[in-house]
Amino acid sequence: MNxxxxxxxGFRNYVNFSDRASRSEYWYWVLFTLLxxxxxxxxxxxxxxxxxxxxxxxxxxxxxxxxxxAVGVRRLHDIDRTGWWYLLCLSIIGMFVLxxxxxxxxxxxxxxxxxxxxx
Numbered sequence: 001m002n003x004x005x006x007x008x009x010g011f012r013n014y015v016n017f018s019d020r021a022s023r024s025e026y027w028y029w030v031l032f033t034l035l036x037x038x039x040x041x042x043x044x045x046x047x048x049x050x051x052x053x054x055x056x057x058x059x060x061x062x063x064x065x066x067x068x069x070a071v072g073v074r075r076l077h078d079i080d081r082t083g084w085w086y087l088l089c090l091s092i093i094g095m096f097v098l099x100x101x102x103x104x105x106x107x108x109x110x111x112x113x114x115x116x117x118x119x
Contacts, residue, residue, distance in 0.1 A: 072098075
């Protein structure tokens with residue numbers, strides 16, 4: 001999956017918490033949200049200089065929140081873990097565990113969450 005396909009898949013499946021997401025889909029989505037955050041921060045600084053108001057960044061964050069949760073849960077499904085593990089992001093150590101899991105290759109072949117996204 002390339003960068004553009006991952007972005008389209010992220011928005012197309014923004015409420016899909018039941019399938020699987022490949023590593024490339026997940027990491028391209030993370031890159032996309034990072035780039036959107038940088039651009040929205042720059043736009044806020046340009047449009048509201050000397051102010052702590054960041055409406056563009058807040059709007060972008062709200063737009064990307066649900067698709068990001070869905071992609072993260074689907075990524076956990078790819079390594080055969082339930083989406084409830086995503087709650088680990090509420091702790092510092094849990095975030096490192098989730099990053100490690102996101103780097104792992106998914107379950108080969110179908111698992112309880114669906115078919116292999118690599119095939």
